[in-house]
Amino acid sequence: MxxxxxxxxxxxxxxxxxxxxxxxxxxxxxxxxxxxxxxxxxxxxxxxxxxxxxxxxxxxxxxxxxxxxxxxxxxxxxxxxxxxxxxxxxxxxQARERAPLSIVIVLDTSGSMAGEKLEQAKRSAVQLLRDLRDDDEIAFVRYSSDSELLQPLASAGRVRADLIARVQALESSGGTNIAPALAQGVLALADAGKGRVRRVILASDGLDGTRARSEEVARDSAGRGITTSSLGIGLDFDEAYMGAVAQAGRGNFAFVKDASALAAFLQRELRETAATTIExxxxxxxxxxxxxxxxxxxxxxxxxxxxxxxxxxxxxxxxxxxxxxxxxxxxxxxxxxxxxxxxxxxxxxxxxxxxxxxxxxxxxxxxxxxxxxxxxxxxxxxxxxxxxxxxxxxxxxxxxxxxxxxxxxxxxxxxxxxxxxxxxxxxxxxxxxxxxxxxxxxxxxxxxxxxxxxxxxxxxxxxxxxxxxxxxxxxxx
The missing domain is CATH 2.60.40.3670 (Immunoglobulin-like)
Known part of the structure; x- marks a missing residue:
């Protein structure tokens, strides 16, 4: 009962x-x-x-x-x-044929991610790229003090090999500036094809002073059918910040003590995105x-x-x-x-x-x-x-x-x-x-x-x- x-x-x-x-x-x-x-x-x-x-x-x-x-x-x-x-x-x-996906990964590559933390994060992102269907779309933003659209939105089958190589070559440096990177990730979905399920996945191990702006970006994108989830890595990120972004973006928030658990979070995001039926x-x-x-x-x-x-x-x-x-x-x-x-x-x-x-x-x-x-x-x-x-x-x-x-x-x-x-x-x-x-x-x-x-x-x-x-x-x- x-x-x-x-x-x-x-x-x-x-x-x-x-x-x-x-x-x-x-x-x-x-x-x-x-x-x-x-x-x-x-x-x-x-x-x-x-x-x-x-x-x-x-x-x-x-x-x-x-x-x-x-x-x-x-x-x-x-x-x-x-x-x-x-x-x-x-x-x-769930029995219906799933819609193709449009996913953006927004990954922290600041100096605090140096070493095994970034290596684990890169391996997790690569695994997600391999798990996407060829007709799914992927974009990738890396950020530290500045941000870079490493991969504009494109079909996974067409860019998978090249993007995996570029992700594996990422290095850590600089500080943490989340809001511009998140906005760039959302903007990358502007070209998503009709009928696609759209999601932004933000990962960070740090904090900055842009919480209000990041919440606004996530809230505005949620109003346009884009879900934003956030993952805090390690012990030095601001859980109030990252949790608020996920709430505003109507997505998931999770905390992992080290980047080795990032793969499980990304797989969960992939499963939920693939099974999305209501927007x-x-x-x-x-x-x-x-x-x-x-x-x-x-x-x-x-x-x-x-x-x-x-x-x-x-x-x-x-x-x-x-x-x-x-x-x-x-x-x-x-x-x-x-x-x-x-x-x-x-x-x-x-x-x-x-x-x-x-x-x-x-x-x-x-x-x-x-x-x-x-x-x-x-x-x-x-x-x-x-x-x-x-x-x-x-x-x-x-x-x-x-x-x-x-x-x-x-x-x-x-x-x-x-x-x-x-x-x-x-x-x-x-x-x-x-x-x-x-x-x-x-x-x-x-x-x-x-x-x-x-x-x-x-x-x-x-x-x-x-x-x-x-x-x-x-x-x-």
Missing amino acids: SIRTWFRAPRVRHGLAASAVVLAAGGLVLARAAAGDQRPASAFTGAASSGSNSAAFSGPGAHGTFALSHTKVQSGGEQRVFAELILEADAVE GASARLKLPAGVRLVRASGADARPLAGGAEVELALGSLFAGDERRVILELAASLDSEASRTIEGQIRWSRVGGDAAQAPIAGLTLTGSTSAEAVEAGKDLAVLADALSVVASRRQIEAADAYQQGDVGRAQRLIDESMSELSAAAAVAPSAAAAPLQKQLMDYKATQKEFLSALPSSTAGKAAAKRAVEKDISNLSRR
């Missing part, structure tokens, strides 16, 4: 009531806090919750659900509500009066029409892949006043036509009854929201730790562990497994943060592992 099904079972809902679980979840403000108290109130309380406020949608090549954490909200003030949008690419689509997925939701967007996780969110609408960019999906977006909303409704949230989701099938599906309207109603509000909670949506809020906080904790503020990092982790433990305690082992696993990961990270200095090898590795895991959880369950 899935955790979603388990949370909706009547027996479990009444078990939750008996357990009277209380979570002071950061960001999970689901009842009004006392005046001046910025900490949120309980997400899971003692009332038996039986609400379900969800709608399914489907179209050619994809399907999904849209759900709200509440059917009713407490009137007389502002209450936080969560919306969960899940889009899944049909697994059966340019986006949703537009209409937010009624009294409901506003606070923040979104799992997609870029752009307010429209003065905040009355929000556009969500989800990116590309491979067959069987799932994208999850958690929206934190603030609702202020009078008693018995009802408001409907509705919208539309769009995507393009690789090698096919554009598709769209309506998102049926879901209603929130104001109520003076705290019991009615409790009974109308959807605990499945709240469980997913709690997991995402904890991941956001864990990324914040890792950043605080890297900045040397170990005390703040520990407080943030303690807060997440308390919430996850309380939620997992009310579930049988099978249903509690995802939250329990997250809790165990946080305990291990906390132990690592306590036992190692942030500047040490162990400390750097611990922070990067934490960010890698939790960035993944922001957009995929």
Whole structure:
């Protein structure tokens, strides 16, 4: 039984009531806090919750659900509500003949890559070149203080031998300047043939001051159907920088301690790119009066029409892949006043036509009854929201730790562990497994943060592992 099904079972809902679980979840403000108290109130309380406020949608090549954490909200003030949008690419689509690919590798050749690190990176890139089909397209950018388009976009079969020789001849020198190289990589895809799946793979072992520009490049390219993934090599790159680029580019982020693991990352990127069936997925939701967007996780969110609408960019999906977006909303409704949230989701099938599906309207109603509000909670949506809020906080904790503020990092982790433990305690082992696993990961990270200095090898590795895991959880369950 899935955790979603388990949370909706009547027996479990009444078990939750008996357990009277209380979570002071950061960001999970689901009842009004006392005046001046910025900490949120309980997400899971003692009332038996039986609400379900969800709608399914489907179209050619994809399907999904849209759900709200509440059917009713407490009137007389502002209450936080969560919306969960899940889009899944049909697994059966994998049986179709895959579209040809257009891939760009953007590789760091700065001085810090000297020696075995660069040699491993070159071997990994060469293996990817050999694995491409002849009709796939490849471009290659190498960068240090400056950047060079080593290979303009061309069919792999035509340039493979020559490009392998040039990659093998690469040498390390200079500093690290990521943004211009990333922009050059994206520009190389301008000549990609119609119907091709396009992806940029950025690899770096260093850091620079161009994060905002790199995020902008990745975000803009994602809006044009280009996925950007990033890989941090070693212990001296900025995981916040590289992770943010991957999030903006709707791609993957990973950390490897040495370049020997780069080959596995590139192979994963090749598999996902080859299996991509959905591109340019986006949703537009209409937010009624009294409901506003606070923040979104799992997609870029752009307010429209003065905040009355929000556009969500989800990116590309491979067959069987799932994208999850958690929206934190603030609702202020009078008693018995009802408001409907509705919208539309769009995507393009690789090698096919554009598709769209309506998102049926879901209603929130104001109520003076705290019991009615409790009974109308959807605990499945709240469980997913709690997991995402904890991941956001864990990324914040890792950043605080890297900045040397170990005390703040520990407080943030303690807060997440308390919430996850309380939620997992009310579930049988099978249903509690995802939250329990997250809790165990946080305990291990906390132990690592306590036992190692942030500047040490162990400390750097611990922070990067934490960010890698939790960035993944922001957009995929």
